Amino acid sequence: MASQIEKILIDILDGKFKQYRRNCPENLTDLVFLEIEENYMNVYESYIKIKGKDTANKFIGKFIRKYWDLKNLGRCNSPSSRLIDSYEKHTN
Numbered sequence: 001m002a003s004q005i006e007k008i009l010i011d012i013l014d015g016k017f018k019q020y021r022r023n024c025p026e027n028l029t030d031l032v033f034l035e036i037e038e039n040y041m042n043v044y045e046s047y048i049k050i051k052g053k054d055t056a057n058k059f060i061g062k063f064i065r066k067y068w069d070l071k072n073l074g075r076c077n078s079p080s081s082r083l084i085d086s087y088e089k090h091t092n
Contacts, residue, residue, distance in 0.1 A: 005047045005056075008040050009063050024070055026089040029061050033081035036060075044083070057084055065090060 012035050013021075020028060036044050048056045065072065070090035077086045 004043055024092050028090050029064050029087040030079045030081055033083045037081055
């Protein structure tokens with residue numbers, strides 16, 4: 001059974017960002033975290049209380065890559081989201 005955070009990630013990826021499925025922007029992870037920041041902070045804060053921020057953020061990043069079968073392009077150390085310090089850039 002999918003966790004609450006996984007359901008949110010699926011909703012974000014298959015909903016708001018579905019147009020990016022075949023043409024993934026490099027900053028997709030940052031965009032997902034911005035969406036969490038704007039609309040799902042209560043679930044995110046509950047999740048990081050259980051898992052810890054670092055573990056939670058790594059899980060979210062890996063989930064995004066695996067869910068859309070993306071390739072890593074290298075780190076970005078200047079994200080727009082305040083929830084993360086860096087993220088892995090991706091491509092299809």
